[in-house]
Amino acid sequence: MRDTVLVVGAGLAGLSAATELARAGLPVLVVDQAQAVGGAIHRQPLPGARSIATGAQRRRWAGVMAGAAAQDRRITLALGTRFGGVDHTGAVLLSGAINRLIRPRALVLALGARESVQPRPGWTLPGVETAGSLQTRLKTLAEPPAGRVLLAGSGPLLLALGAELVKLGRPPVAILEAGRPFARPLAALRLPRSYWTEAAAYLARLHLARVPILTGTHLAAIRAEGGALVAETTDGRRFCADHVALHDGIRPNDIGLPDCPSLPVVRLGDCREALGARAALADGRAGGAALAARLLGQPEPAPDPELARQRAAQARLSRLYAHDGAARLADLPGDTVICRCEARTVDDLRALGSSPSTRQLRLDGRFAMGPCQGRFCGDWVARLAWPGTPNPGVGAPRWPARPIAMADLLAAADETEGETR
Amino acid sequence: MTGTIFWTGRPVPFRTGETVATALLRAGIAAYGRAPTGQARAVFCGIGLCQGCLIRADGRITEACLLPARDGLHLSPESGDDDA
Numbered sequence: 001m002r003d004t005v006l007v008v009g010a011g012l013a014g015l016s017a018a019t020e021l022a023r024a025g026l027p028v029l030v031v032d033q034a035q036a037v038g039g040a041i042h043r044q045p046l047p048g049a050r051s052i053a054t055g056a057q058r059r060r061w062a063g064v065m066a067g068a069a070a071q072d073r074r075i076t077l078a079l080g081t082r083f084g085g086v087d088h089t090g091a092v093l094l095s096g097a098i099n100r101l102i103r104p105r106a107l108v109l110a111l112g113a114r115e116s117v118q119p120r121p122g123w124t125l126p127g128v129e130t131a132g133s134l135q136t137r138l139k140t141l142a143e144p145p146a147g148r149v150l151l152a153g154s155g156p157l158l159l160a161l162g163a164e165l166v167k168l169g170r171p172p173v174a175i176l177e178a179g180r181p182f183a184r185p186l187a188a189l190r191l192p193r194s195y196w197t198e199a200a201a202y203l204a205r206l207h208l209a210r211v212p213i214l215t216g217t218h219l220a221a222i223r224a225e226g227g228a229l230v231a232e233t234t235d236g237r238r239f240c241a242d243h244v245a246l247h248d249g250i251r252p253n254d255i256g257l258p259d260c261p262s263l264p265v266v267r268l269g270d271c272r273e274a275l276g277a278r279a280a281l282a283d284g285r286a287g288g289a290a291l292a293a294r295l296l297g298q299p300e301p302a303p304d305p306e307l308a309r310q311r312a313a314q315a316r317l318s319r320l321y322a323h324d325g326a327a328r329l330a331d332l333p334g335d336t337v338i339c340r341c342e343a344r345t346v347d348d349l350r351a352l353g354s355s356p357s358t359r360q361l362r363l364d365g366r367f368a369m370g371p372c373q374g375r376f377c378g379d380w381v382a383r384l385a386w387p388g389t390p391n392p393g394v395g396a397p398r399w400p401a402r403p404i405a406m407a408d409l410l411a412a413a414d415e416t417e418g419e420t421r
Numbered sequence: 422m423t424g425t426i427f428w429t430g431r432p433v434p435f436r437t438g439e440t441v442a443t444a445l446l447r448a449g450i451a452a453y454g455r456a457p458t459g460q461a462r463a464v465f466c467g468i469g470l471c472q473g474c475l476i477r478a479d480g481r482i483t484e485a486c487l488l489p490a491r492d493g494l495h496l497s498p499e500s501g502d503d504d505a
Contacts, residue, residue: 082469146447
């Protein structure tokens, strides 16, 4: 294991990095918690299920898989295997299909993105989930959800997901988009052509299915009523649905992934900077090649200019979708849950006084202290606690990156070769 | 459908390779009892990050959204009796 580079995540960034590392002659172990490769964007369907991916998505993924297949002598893939974390000695805990403590030569973290979802009354009800959660299910099963679906929040993912629901014969009852992305067509024209063709295909599909797309519309609250979910907008419109999928953008899925002094650790793709699929592919390739060069003592290759292009495009996209939704946090009812893990509310946060310290937020308020380590509340707690402060964090998540069963810890085969821990 | 899992004793069919969460949802089971906070246990992020869908599977607590369904698996709410 000492020669092996461990890549966590079998999506675009992870598999393309693994391919470059293997091409340079290094043995690579790729692990993924899911039962199929593809990550979130290219999650592959169950055996026998028909893929709902677009032609462009299929071609991109086929290219990644062909690259990995050409290096299959050096790449080992372990699905259903979770990364627990890395300690200060460079020992990595894997659990699931592979249950081992290993000491790899280097660690590539390509865990993709986490979704940002703005808290709203009712966002903890069963049937309310992230757009990514619903999308992963559609891609895996290729079957429509039972009942009516409402999509709300902000970002291009809502259009993609809406189009996929149409494809499966279950158009969403509406898409509530907080931004006004179609209000400035001239600015939109400056996006790369591939963004345009993708958006046009989604919009055409949604239009043909007569899906209402309400822009500048905020979903204010959701409540359970008569076995269904009733969603109400800030301007008083009501929508009934059985599923509500929420999405307010993506962030790097990098919480609880500390650096390690005794092991090269590299983050790639959305896990490093959330710039979407095109950037994740470029970053995986370039980052994999750069790490291989570093490990082999060779000069590092020049950075890929594609990353800068995608960064500019994503910034343009964010401006098109800009809206004042976060300002509405201050108006949330006091009993709105902010921290989902421990059901801590807006009132619980206010009770800590104005400008609480991180220590107060965590130890007294119990915010960002639950098993998700603040992945879903941290950004909002910081905004509410310290309004106007740019990008503050609410403390230091630590490994294990997720709860690990004692049984897994005890059963893990120690392959760190008896070295000092 | 290629196998059967059991939710508090009730048989639920599943497709090969799918998770416990998607099999249960197809059978109309979206909530898995209550968390110690009183909140309903249910899928939210769907990718193992939020820990919202914790469920008891053959006695062990784990994320329903990540757990592959396998024939004969017995599932119950995280807390309370196995027959709750």
